[in-house]
Amino acid sequence: MTDEILRVRGLRKAFPGVVALDGVDFDLRPGEVHVLLGENGAGKSTLIKALSGAHRPDSGRIEVDGSPADIRSAADAERLGIATIYQEFNLVPELTVAENLFLGRPPRRFGLVDRRAMERAAAELLARVGVDASPRARMADLGIARMQMVEIAKALGRDARVLIMDEPTAVLTAGEVDTLFEIVGTLRERGVAIVFITHHLEEIPRLGDRVTVLRDGRSVAEVPADTPEDELVRLMVGRPIDERYPRERADAGAPLLKVSGLTRDGVFEDVSFEVRAGEVVGLAGLVGAGRTEVARAIFGADPYDRGTVTVDGAALRGGDVHAAMEAGVGLVPEDRKxxxxxxxxxxxxxxxxxxxxxxxxxxxxxxxxxxxxxxxxxxxxxxxxxxxxxxxxxxxxxxxxxxxxxxxxxxxARVLILDEPTRGIDVGAKVEIYRLINSLTASGHAVLMISSDLPEVLGMSDRVLVMARGRLTGELPADEATQDAVMALALAANGTEHEHPERSEYEDGDA
Ligand SMILES: Nc1ncnc2c1ncn2[C@@H]1O[C@H](COP(=O)(O)OP(=O)(O)OP(=O)(O)O)[C@@H](O)[C@H]1O
Ligand SMILES: [Mg+2]
Incomplete structure (x- = not known):
């Protein structure tokens, strides 16, 4: 069949000490969404970097439209109509949205950059992907979801026939994911071929046509996108995983972390809760609800205006990371880079x-x-x-x-705060992390877990706190925490009419 736009055969790429690609085959047709699936380190990003001119393969063949292609640079890829949105974005945060969209090829008039034409064209592109951002906004001020949409707009502006996206949904909220999928659907109808990397298995049947599974640098299977999740897991990990959320509850002991009335004006207000020794407490909410900000304040990374944080009965001085660490508080931040x-x-x-x-x-x-x-x-x-x-x-x-x-x-750390701990982590490694969380709580540590991955929050927490607009809007014990119950609290316009979590079930003792 020659209707493939892209054909990869026997691709190999080694780095010092690692064979990242060890003979990969991959086919891509116009108008399909082709998911690349594989464990962390399986070679997904390396494969797409070979397709986009960022890495030169050691051997193997890449064909575009049936002819051998030698993709040595990003410019080569662009000429062939291949656009890539990397796991680490390629945008320049200091420039404006319009400048990023036309990076390296701004419209000119009499030899000078025509800013007005550029901003007009930028506005059109942004409208095509439905992103609400001014062409003059500074990239750095947009937030990750909108930056991603700008990346897509940039690819569209270059008339890409192949659009490659490396884990675009890892940083998006559910609503943003819906928007992204709509755009992907439109592009697919227009005949654009899309390569999509994700660790969220539930996205695959919604999105895709086919899945290529990579394991240890080899392509081990090509299956339809409606293949059952268990089977996909078995293909990527090499064995089945029977329990995705292996929470083992420990007996809850004395409160280790106590937060009362914590307020940072304009950011979060009157946040009070406890995490007891042996507990995993989930902190759910929409992006922007203030969860990360509260975590950072507890850890001393940001100051706060009112309230107290105590660890094992001793008050922490606000805004002092060293004091927090000495008291045994740890924070795994959401922004690892x-x-x-x-x-x-x-x-x-x-x-x-x-x-x-x-x-x-x-x-x-x-x-x-x-x-x-x-x-x-x-x-x-x-x-x-x-x-x-x-x-x-x-x-x-x-x-x-x-x-x-x-x-x-x-x-x-006796009190470990995890902010989006498993973002970008494959299903098998997630289970290992959950087991390590279990062993922490079994030895009397307290864990506060912020996560936008609802199944994870529900699967691993003993109690779930929910925040909306800077306030705690409620608390649910594990057996009452359903997706719907959490979402209702996460969407609560205002926390005041809800029960205050200070007076909640667990104080009556659930141990
Ligand atoms: N520049 C580099 N130098 C050395 N090793 C590298 C380099 N880039 C990638 N590797 C190695 O190649 C292997 C494959 O990495 P790759 O980034 O392709 O994985 P991935 O499938 O995208 O994983 P993830 O799901 O974690 O993003 C890894 O072992 C990685 O450490
Ligand atoms: Mg990767």
């Missing part, structure tokens, strides 16, 4: 960042102890790497996230 990881440092150094203290002996850093602990947690989380000395920045997206989590698991 900005706050969680030192990209230029290696895996071992990153894993040791918060544990240098505990692993020093007599003031001397205990290097071999540090290495053993790092190796242990990396193995538990199945971090795919050439070795502990690999630079964190060259790990795959999901493996970077595992390192951020591993660092805090090693730190043995």
């Amino acid at each position: 900005g706050q969680g990881l030192v990209l230029g440092a290696d895996v071992q150094e990153n894993l040791g960042l918060v544990t240098l203290g505990p692993t020093s002996r007599g003031g001397i850093v205990d290097r071999s102890g540090q290495r053993d602990r790092a190796a242990g947690i990396a193995a538990k989380l199945n971090v795919r790497m050439a070795g502990l000395r690999q630079e964190a920045g060259t790990l795959s997206g999901g493996n970077q996230q595992k390192v951020v989590i591993g660092k805090w698991l090693l730190a043995d």
Whole structure:
């Protein structure tokens, strides 16, 4: 069949110590959505980087419209009609939306950049993807969802015939995902071929036509998008996973973290709750509800105006991360690139960042102890790497996230706050992270888990708190927390008419 727009045969690419692609075959037809599925480190991003000119394969063949293509640069890919939206965006945050859309090829008049024409054309493109953003807005001020839409608009502006998206939904809310899927549907009808990477299996039948599964750098299957989830999991992981959310409840002990009346004017108000030893408390809500802000305030990363945070009965001074860490509070931040990881440092150094203290002996850093602990947690989380000395920045997206989590698991924080902990993490590795959460609570630690992944919140929390517009709007014990109940609270316009979580069921004792 030659109606394929793209055909890949036997593609290989090795990095020092890792074979990222080990003979990949992949076909793409016009007007199809083709999902690339695989564990963290399976080679998905590497494959699309080969298609978009960011990496040169060591061997193998890429054909476009039936002819061999030598894609050496982004410009080559663009000439062939291939546009890519990377896991890490390619936008320039300091420039405006219009400048980003026409980066490198602004409309000119008499040799000068014609700003008015550029902004008009930008407005048209933005309207086509239905994104509400001014062409003059600074990219950095848009927020991730709208940045992504701008990336799509940029691809459209270049008349892409192949649009490649690397985990676009990882950072989107449910509503934004719907919008994205509508756009994808429209593009597909127009004959654009779409390559879509996602770790959210439930998206696949909604989206796609076909799925290519990669495992350890090889394409192991090509199946229709309506293949049952269990089967997809078996293909990508190599074994079935029977329990996706293996929460083992521990007996809840004394309150370890107590937050009362926490207020940051204009950001969140009068937030009060407790997390007891042995508990996993989920914090649900829509993006923008103020969950991350509350987490950062508890951790001392941001100041607050009123209220108190106590850990094991001792009040923390606001705005002091060191004091919070000393008291045993840890935070796995949602933005791993900005706050969680030192990209230029290696895996071992990153894993040791918060544990240098505990692993020093007599003031001397205990290097071999540090290495053993790092190796242990990396193995538990199945971090795919050439070795502990690999630079964190060259790990795959999901493996970077595992390192951020591993660092805090090693730190043995008594109160661990996880902000979107499994974003970008594959189904198998998620289960491992949940098991580690279980072992934390089994040893009397307290976990506060912020997540936009509702099945995860419902599956792993003993209680669910819900925030909307900077306030807690309610609390549900695990057995009453359903998607609908949580969503109703998350959409509550105003928290005041709801029961205040301070007086909630668990104080009567559920242990
Ligand atoms: N520039 C690089 N230098 C060294 N190793 C690399 C580089 N880029 C990728 N790798 C390695 O290649 C392998 C495949 O990585 P890739 O990013 O393609 O995975 P992925 O399937 O996209 O995973 P994820 O789901 O986590 O995003 C990983 O082991 C990764 O560490
Ligand atoms: Mg990737």
